Amino acid sequence: MQHRAILQLSIALLLVLQLMYASQRFDAYTLIMEGSTGGWRALFGYLGQAAKVAVLFAVLLGVLLQRELRTLWGGICLEADIKRAGIFLLPQLLSYWLLVHSSIIIFDFAGPGHADQTDTSIFLLWCLALLCSLWCWASMLAPMRYWFRTLVRYWKSVCAAVLIAVAVWLFTGLASRLWVPLSSLTFMLSSNLLGLFDSELVVIGQSQKILGLGDFIVNVAPACSGYEGIGLITAFLALYLHINRKEFRFPRAFVLFPLGIVAIWLLNAVRITVLVALGYYWSADIAIGGFHSQAGWIAFILTSLGLLWFAGRWRFVIQSGYAGVSKLVPGVSASPADSNSAQAVATLVPLVALLASVLLTSAVSSEFVWLYPLRVLAVLFALIWFWPALRLFPYRLSPLALAAGFGVALIWISLLIDSAPQADRVFSETLFDSPPLWSGLWLVFRFVGAVVTVPVAEELAFRGYLLCKLSRSPNYTRGGLPVSVVAVLISSVAFGALHGAWVAGIVAGLAYAFVRLRSQHVGDAIAAHAVTNLIVFVFAACSGQWSMI
Numbered sequence: 001m002q003h004r005a006i007l008q009l010s011i012a013l014l015l016v017l018q019l020m021y022a023s024q025r026f027d028a029y030t031l032i033m034e035g036s037t038g039g040w041r042a043l044f045g046y047l048g049q050a051a052k053v054a055v056l057f058a059v060l061l062g063v064l065l066q067r068e069l070r071t072l073w074g075g076i077c078l079e080a081d082i083k084r085a086g087i088f089l090l091p092q093l094l095s096y097w098l099l100v101h102s103s104i105i106i107f108d109f110a111g112p113g114h115a116d117q118t119d120t121s122i123f124l125l126w127c128l129a130l131l132c133s134l135w136c137w138a139s140m141l142a143p144m145r146y147w148f149r150t151l152v153r154y155w156k157s158v159c160a161a162v163l164i165a166v167a168v169w170l171f172t173g174l175a176s177r178l179w180v181p182l183s184s185l186t187f188m189l190s191s192n193l194l195g196l197f198d199s200e201l202v203v204i205g206q207s208q209k210i211l212g213l214g215d216f217i218v219n220v221a222p223a224c225s226g227y228e229g230i231g232l233i234t235a236f237l238a239l240y241l242h243i244n245r246k247e248f249r250f251p252r253a254f255v256l257f258p259l260g261i262v263a264i265w266l267l268n269a270v271r272i273t274v275l276v277a278l279g280y281y282w283s284a285d286i287a288i289g290g291f292h293s294q295a296g297w298i299a300f301i302l303t304s305l306g307l308l309w310f311a312g313r314w315r316f317v318i319q320s321g322y323a324g325v326s327k328l329v330p331g332v333s334a335s336p337a338d339s340n341s342a343q344a345v346a347t348l349v350p351l352v353a354l355l356a357s358v359l360l361t362s363a364v365s366s367e368f369v370w371l372y373p374l375r376v377l378a379v380l381f382a383l384i385w386f387w388p389a390l391r392l393f394p395y396r397l398s399p400l401a402l403a404a405g406f407g408v409a410l411i412w413i414s415l416l417i418d419s420a421p422q423a424d425r426v427f428s429e430t431l432f433d434s435p436p437l438w439s440g441l442w443l444v445f446r447f448v449g450a451v452v453t454v455p456v457a458e459e460l461a462f463r464g465y466l467l468c469k470l471s472r473s474p475n476y477t478r479g480g481l482p483v484s485v486v487a488v489l490i491s492s493v494a495f496g497a498l499h500g501a502w503v504a505g506i507v508a509g510l511a512y513a514f515v516r517l518r519s520q521h522v523g524d525a526i527a528a529h530a531v532t533n534l535i536v537f538v539f540a541a542c543s544g545q546w547s548m549i
Contacts (some may be wrong), residue, residue, distance in 0.1 A: 004080035005073075009485050011085060011140045013510070016489075018096055018133075020503050023051070025100075026107040040123040044106055053169050060161040065154060069486055072150070079142035092136035099129035182227060186269050187211065187220040193273040211272070213280035216287070218272070226268035232300050233260040237307065246319070253317045260307050267299040291363045298359050343476050344465055346386035351461035353382040354454065368430040373445040379453035390460070390477055392523060401524040404515045405531025408508045412536055413548065415504045420547035427546040443541075450537045450549050455529035458495070462509065463516045463525040466491045477522045488513045508532065 062069065102125050138147055151158065187209045194213060209220040237260050241253055275295065279287030311317055357378040361371040383390075431439050464476050470487030473479075492509030499505035508529075516525040533549070540548045 004077045005483065005485055007080045007082060007085065008073075008076055008141055009488070011137070012485075012489070014092075015137050016493075016506070017503070020506075022100070022103065026103050040120065041106070044123070044126075049169070053165050056168060057161050057165040060164050061157060064157040064161055068154070073485055075146070075150075076142055079146050084143070085140040088136045088140045092133055092140065095129045095132035095136060099126060099133055102126040102129060182265075183209065183220060186226055186265070186272065189266075189269040190220065190272040190276075193269065194276055211276060213276055216276060216279040216284055218276060218279075220272060226265045229264040229268055229296060229300055229303075230261050233264045233303055233307075236260075236300075236304055240308070248311075248317055249319060253311075256307060256311055256317065259310075260303060263306065264299060264303045267303060268296075271295045271299055285367075286364055295363055298363060301356065301359070342389045343391070344469075346389035347460040347464040347476050349386055350379050350382040350453075350457035353378040354457045367426060370442065372442065372449065376445050376449045376453050379449075379457050383453075383456065392477055392521075395521055395523040397527055398515075398519055398524045400518060401515055401527040402531055404511050405528035406535065408511045408528065408532040409535035409539075411507055412501075412504050412532060413539055415507075416501055416548050417545065419501075420545075423547045424545050428544050431546075446549070447537060450533040451530050455526050455533060458498070459512065459522060459526040459529050462491050462495045463512055464522045466494065467513055467516060478520060480520055481517055483517055488517075 065072065102122050105122050106126060135144075138144070191211055194211065210217055211220055212218060234257060237256055241248060241256070275287050275291055278291055354375060357375040361369050361374055365371060431442070434442075460477075467487050468474070468476050468481060470490055471482050471484040473481050475481060488510065492506050492513055495509035495512075496502040496504075496506030512525045512528055515528045516522060519525075536548050540546050
């Protein structure tokens with residue numbers, strides 16, 4: 001059974017890598033931006049939106065069938081056949097090759113001012129290649145009769161996922177036209193707050209929505225109205241209340257939605273106010289380059305944590321007798337269940353500390369993050385505080401961890417070599433033009449972060465908490481884990497999404513998950529990650545390609 005699961009996982013990984021390459025290589029929306037609005041090419045310009053709907057459909061279907069996923073995967077593994085996979089592999093690769101080459105002709109169009117001589121047959125070839133590629137890939141996993149039976153069995157869930165995905169897409173398009181009044185309210189509140197700062201306030205009309213202090217002005221566009229934060233906090237609360245529905249009183253708990261929406265909107269107005277004040281009084285580069293891109297996430301995290309803290313203590317919405325996570329003290333729990341919950345929290349807090357410090361230090365930096373040492377100190381503090389609950393020692397290093405770390409490093413370097421020469425040049429110039437004592441100390445902290453704190457924080461969260469949680473195992477830091485392909489894929493994709501180089505990140509996540517499954521301790525995954533980062537750091541320092549780390 002394990003060999004069949006590995007075969008099916010390899011076939012699934014093939015499609016994931018192919019989709020990743022296609023999505024990274026081609027951008028359908030450029031066809032619309034370039035003014036190509038006629039015929040087939042206009043239709044292909046909306047493939048990016050169609051892909052988002054498809055991803056949403058897959059996520060919704062997974063949620064609707066969450067109790068059936070193990071059964072579905074077991075059925076797919078029973079259908080594994082190496083001969084059938086081999087028969088359909090060559091047609092699948094050939095059809096994907098045709099798909100890529102026809103995409104080059106379609107999406108690399110020169111744009112307005114150039115004659116569009118693409119024949120209709122190329123568009124038809126693209127559609128045929130896509131259908132053939134997906135059909136061959138599905139046939140590699142299981143015969144088509146299996147997929148037909150599965151579709152008939154779960155047709156209600158499939159239809160529900162399709163309808164919800166399409167409804168969300170239509171609502172998003174409609175909502176984007178209804179947020180103009182909200183941007184006006186945001187502009188009005190931000191201008192009133194800025195009026196408290198300085199007499200050099202610049203306000204140019206509700207129509208243009210230009211706001212500033214002195215010579216630093218910004219445009220409060222509809223996208224700055226806060227609707228993205230409202231959408232995020234609404235989705236977060238919905239997910240949180242669904243997961244913890246036994247601890248809340250309904251319908252009273254629904255009052256958290258308007259509270260969260262008002263809080264995130266107010267923080268968004270404060271964000272715009274602080275952005276203008278920061279650009280005027282301190283640095284325009286930091287305001288635009290760092291704070292503007294990070295402050296939204298900071299506001300979302302603060303609002304989310306504040307709501308969780310408030311909801312856990314508000315007797316109006318919480319069930320009586322619910323202790324809450326805040327009462328878990330690492331290492332001193334009275335029962336095994338409480339101890340396990342404390343360990344789960346302990347595996348997540350270091351990553352939360354890392355992400356929070358990344359957002360804060362990036363928000364007050366322009367191109368070079370001189371405050372990187374604060375990230376290292378934040379993670380070290382979290383690890384020291386929760387160390388008793390983690391129970392990481394005793395531990396014995398496995399040779400598999402060293403080999404996996406070395407292999408991932410080679411893959412990482414090969415995928416990212418010479419990927420950002422401009423950023424590498426700016427990094428080197430900024431670092432080595434600084435005083436030697438400060439630049440040397442910064443490099444020491446960067447090394448400790450790359451080789452120690454980052455691997456520990458990320459592996460505790462992804463291979464400690466998430467992989468175990470999805471595998472329904474209580475062994476967060478030590479003990480064997482059951483093999484769960486779904487858990488491996490989800491934790492690896494989440495790990496890749498956390499990194500800018502998401503393709504290399506997903507490959508690394510799969511390798512570290514494999515190490516954890518073959519060991520009795522999360523320390524092997526941490527060691528593999530540390531070895532990878534050590535080799536990459538040394539290569540980056542020798543070659544000057546600092547963007548790799």
